[in-house]
Every structure is written in structure tokens, then in C-alpha cells.
Amino acid sequence: MLKYSIIVAVYNRTGEVKELLESAEKLDFERELFEFLFVDDGSKDGFQSFIEKYDSPTGLQTRAIYQENKGPGEARNNGMQNAKGEYLIFVDSDCMFPPHWLRTIDNDLGKYSLDAFGGPDTCHDSFSPLLKAINYSMTSKLGTGGTRGQKKSVGKFYPRSFNMGIHRKIYENIGGMNKLRHGQDMDFSQRIYDAGYKVGLIFDAFVYHKRRTSLSKFYRQIFNWGVARINLSIAHPSMLKLVHLLPAMVVLGLIFLALFTIIFPYLGGFLWIITGFGYLLINLTAFFQALFMYKNLKAALLSPITLNIQVFAYGFGLLKALWQTKILGRKEAEGFVKGYYGKKQLESR
Known part of the structure; x- marks a missing residue:
């Protein structure tokens, strides 16, 4: 059995996968110990042709499986079912790796015997000023309270699917991700905690994460996160804290x-x-923190804008979800509907 299966759900992201693999070729880890398993969720952009012709110059083990368009949760479940590794690691297709990423994970698993784990996301020096500004708002304490993989944060650490790993026994014991339209990975993390498994943050095992490439896409993503928080609180009341209500209060x-x-x-x-x-x-x-962080004036000027979008989008999403569930009586709130993973799929990442 391989030690690690790195599972990547893909839907019309061939360009991103090329960048992901380019960075993966530089991973400082024994090639015979891990594989990349791509789960194609019905792509129409030539992904199957690309991945089947891919010839790794450093001996990466890559393979792909294919399904009709069902969304990222079902794709990751399909990946878990077909993975060969002892540990199953999820990354998003818009991520890239620093060379030490998998080596760091392997070292910390040996030290701390974690059953499940996650790492932070950050931006690469080559990213655009907008992506750097989004990264600032997503990782600063002004934006998220440091909940996305900071050593010191205002809340509990929940591994998320852009950089998340589990031991195979977790999937065998509690199953895969559920059918929530938003927040599937957060629900999965809470179920892992509830089952009594040891969960930890591997702080130095970060990935470079491109996230959204426009302000409108960023707004819709964060809006849906506000919706997701209410859906998660219905299944797990402990997952709704005061810090999550602050944007709506604003x-x-x-x-x-x-x-x-x-x-x-x-x-x-x-x-x-x-x-x-x-x-x-x-x-x-926000401006001066971003300027100090990136030494880039445009990124610093954009950071207050992305910070405001994050706060207000999350607040409006949470309020809409409360209206749908508490006033209209719906069992699950819905956010923006967009043909991102398919005509009937909701944008959830």
C-alpha cells in the first residue's frame, strides 16, 4: 500500500492542474510512497486527454478516475473509495506546493500520531495583486480571526479540503463527505472530532492557493460560506460561535x-x-498590514476592498440563511446558484 494518496477533485480546471503538477514535480519526497489521484467531475475542457498523456519527468505516480458531474463532495468520496494510500490527502485544483509540503506532513505525523490533519493556505510571490489582497483578507485576524490555520486563533481548527488529510480508517469508520451544498469539509471535520479522532494543525505544511480570480466570484464564495455556517449549525450546534455572527451584526x-x-x-x-x-x-x-506583508502598493490598496467584501458577503449570506431556515422553515439554506461545477450545482468553494 502507498503511504499517501493526494486526491484532487477537478472540474474544467486543466490549466490549474498543469500548474499544480509543475509544483508537484519539485516535491522533496520519495516517489514510490505517494500518488496523485485526480477525480474528474465531468470536465469538458480536455482534462482526460491531458492527464492520460501526462509523462512525469520526476516519476510522479498519477492516475485519474471519471464520473458524471456531481460536485466536489461526491468527487472526493469517489477518490477515497478508489485511493491506494494509507493516508488520504485532499487539495484543491487551484493549489500549488512548496517543495517541503509532503515531507513536513510525513515528519509531523511521525511525531504526533495524528489521525486527521490540515495545513494553512497562502499566496505565492507570483500571484497577482488581487490574489494577494484576497489572501490577506482570508488569513488576517481582521478577516477571519486566524481560524484558517493560524497557530493562535479565536476558534477551533477545522481542516479544510484545500489542504486536509485523514487516515484511511476514518473513511472506513465514519464514511465520506455528506451532501451538504455548502461546508461539506467543515461538516466532515466536525464528524471526525465527534468520533474521537486526534486532529491537528501542521502549520508549516502550507499550500499556495489561488482562490477566486475576480471580486464578484470572491463575493459569491464568501456569501455561500455565510450560508454554510447556518447549515452547519443545524447539524452541529456547537459550530456556531459569536465570532461567526459578527459580520451579520455589522x-x-x-x-x-x-x-x-x-x-x-x-x-x-x-x-x-x-x-x-x-x-x-x-x-x-488593513492597508498597512498588507503593504508590510507584500511590499506591493496595489495589493495593499486592494486589501481593504477584499476585507470589506469578505465581511459584508459573509454577513449577508448568514442573514439570508437565517431567513430561509428560521422564518421560511427550510431544512437547508441555499446560496448563489451558478454553473460552476455543473448546471445544477451550487458554488461551494
Whole structure:
């Protein structure tokens, strides 16, 4: 048996897979110990032809399996069912690896005997200013509280499917990912915790993650994360914390302040001045933090924009999900519908 199966769900992402494999060729790890298993979720962009002709210059073991378009969760489950490794590692197709990635995972598994694990995501120096700005908002404490793979964070660490691994016994004992439209990987992580397995963060096993390539796609992704939080809380009430409600509280606070100002214009105007000062301070902090991080003026200028998109998109998504589930009585809230994984699939990553 191989030690590691790296499972990559793919849907019309051949260009990204090429970059992923280019970085994988530089991995500092014995080729006979791991494989790349691509699960093609019904791609129409020539992926099958590309991967079947791929000839690794360093001896990477690559193979692919194919399914009708069913979404990333079903693709990952299919990958787990067909993987040959003792450990099953998930990465997104828009990720790239530093050379030490798999070696670091292997070393820490030997030290800490983890059953499940995850690593952070970050940006590569070659990424565009927009991707760097998105990375800032996604990893800074202003944006997420450091919950995405920081050594110190405001919440519990949940491995996520862009960089997540499990021992095969977990899949054999609790099964794969469920059919939630949003937040499948978070639900999977919580089920792993509930089953009593040892879960840990491998901080130095980061991947370079491109994430969304436009502000509109970023908004829809984060909106759906707000929706996902409510769906997750229905299945696992402990997964909804005060920190997750803060963006929605910001949205509601501004709405109430606007209504208050109509009734009490002078006092409301004074409160807007205080709010505006705090808002300016937060955005200046984001600008200077990003400037210090990237030494790139355009990335720094974009970072307050992506930070605001993240906060408001998450807040609106969470509020919409609360309306659908608590007021309309739906069992599962829905976010943006978009032909991203297929005509009927919801964008969930």
C-alpha cells in the first residue's frame, strides 16, 4: 500500500492542474510512497486527454478516475473509495506546493500520531495583486480571526479540503463527505472530532492557493460560506460561535443606524462620525498590514476592498440563511446558484 494518496477533485480546471503538477514535480519526497489521484467531475475542457498523456519527468505516480458531474463532495468520496494510500490527502485544483509540503506532513505525523490533519493556505510571490489582497483578507485576524490555520486563533481548527488529510480508517469508520451544498469539509471535520479522532494543525505544511480570480466570484464564495455556517449549525450546534455572527451584526448595525438617523438626525449624525472613524481605522490597518506583508502598493490598496467584501458577503449570506431556515422553515439554506461545477450545482468553494 502507498503511504499517501493526494486526491484532487477537478472540474474544467486543466490549466490549474498543469500548474499544480509543475509544483508537484519539485516535491522533496520519495516517489514510490505517494500518488496523485485526480477525480474528474465531468470536465469538458480536455482534462482526460491531458492527464492520460501526462509523462512525469520526476516519476510522479498519477492516475485519474471519471464520473458524471456531481460536485466536489461526491468527487472526493469517489477518490477515497478508489485511493491506494494509507493516508488520504485532499487539495484543491487551484493549489500549488512548496517543495517541503509532503515531507513536513510525513515528519509531523511521525511525531504526533495524528489521525486527521490540515495545513494553512497562502499566496505565492507570483500571484497577482488581487490574489494577494484576497489572501490577506482570508488569513488576517481582521478577516477571519486566524481560524484558517493560524497557530493562535479565536476558534477551533477545522481542516479544510484545500489542504486536509485523514487516515484511511476514518473513511472506513465514519464514511465520506455528506451532501451538504455548502461546508461539506467543515461538516466532515466536525464528524471526525465527534468520533474521537486526534486532529491537528501542521502549520508549516502550507499550500499556495489561488482562490477566486475576480471580486464578484470572491463575493459569491464568501456569501455561500455565510450560508454554510447556518447549515452547519443545524447539524452541529456547537459550530456556531459569536465570532461567526459578527459580520451579520455589522450589517444589521449599519441598517439600524441608518434608520435611527432618520428618526434622530443629530444624534445619528454624531454616531456616524464615530462609526466612520472606526471604519477608517480598520481599513488603514488593513492597508498597512498588507503593504508590510507584500511590499506591493496595489495589493495593499486592494486589501481593504477584499476585507470589506469578505465581511459584508459573509454577513449577508448568514442573514439570508437565517431567513430561509428560521422564518421560511427550510431544512437547508441555499446560496448563489451558478454553473460552476455543473448546471445544477451550487458554488461551494
